[in-house]
Amino acid sequence: MNNHSLYILVVEDQQSIAQNIANYMEAKGHILDFATQGDQGLALALTHHYDLVILDLNLPVMDGLEVCKQLREHAHHHVPIIMLTARDSIDDKITGFTLGADDYLTKPFSLAELEVRCFALSRRHLLQTNDTLIFDQLSIDRKKQQVTRAGHNLELHSMGYRILTILAEAYPQVVSRSKLSQKLWGDDPTESDALRSHIYQLRNILDKPFDYPMIKTLHGIGFVLNVKSDNN
Structure with a gap:
């Protein structure tokens, strides 16, 4: 292993x-x-x-x-x-x-x-x-706050960038919805629809144009970065 x-x-x-x-x-x-x-x-x-x-x-x-x-x-x-x-x-x-x-x-x-x-x-x-996090096709430059996948620049909104960075830093661990919300909004509660909406927008840019999704939902648990090169 x-x-x-x-x-x-x-x-x-x-x-x-x-x-x-x-x-x-x-x-x-x-x-x-x-x-x-x-x-x-x-x-x-x-x-x-x-x-x-x-x-x-x-x-x-x-x-x-x-x-x-x-x-x-x-x-x-x-x-x-x-x-x-x-x-x-x-x-x-x-x-x-x-x-x-x-x-x-x-x-x-x-x-x-x-x-x-x-x-x-x-x-x-x-x-x-490291300033740059690299996972298979995905590269996150934290200094420049730039994200690329398979060599393509991704135009992420600031919330999408933050969500992706949180998942990348936690990898390979799962991040629960409540933990993700807490990291994004602190102790101020927000509508669950807000998080769902941000995840949806992030997926449209990060996953939709490519051959496999990199954000994996574990129902009832949370989210985890899906890195193909780690899969068996």
Whole structure:
């Protein structure tokens, strides 16, 4: 499924968990560094260019939330962070996300799922740091706010451009209608017909003249970018 290795920092004070992660991830070809204390993990994260940090919440000297907060304040680039915790309360998750965590896994977790989450985050991060997003026939130049498909310039309205960019940045994840509305209009509710109308107009320009649709509706769930080269 994936054939590239990741450079990962694991900040975890429980040796058995760190060892399990090491055994699984290194066997898959990933390169790992380890820290057992929060301050030590922060120092490593600030001096090395990791693809990802796997960060335990309960750490000696400096806890995971403080490490996350300090990393977001002092790092010169955004490094994706997956938080690990034995606590599964919604308050912990909200605090973690507020301080800058990108994802969250509750112990005990599947090592296979951890690897999948690592790939998804590193890929999303790579997309978000590039000025140009490219998916098969589709190219989105975020600096110039220009979109082309199969070499043709697409004249999108600003709302259509925003919808397409949101779907591209979330890819391969599905974006729910409510999440899309929230990103477009914030907390001000809008008629569901408004979103439907914008999606319809976007499809007329992005999909209609071409050989297959790039916006896929998952009924009752939301929307996802349909990239032909990823389909089996």
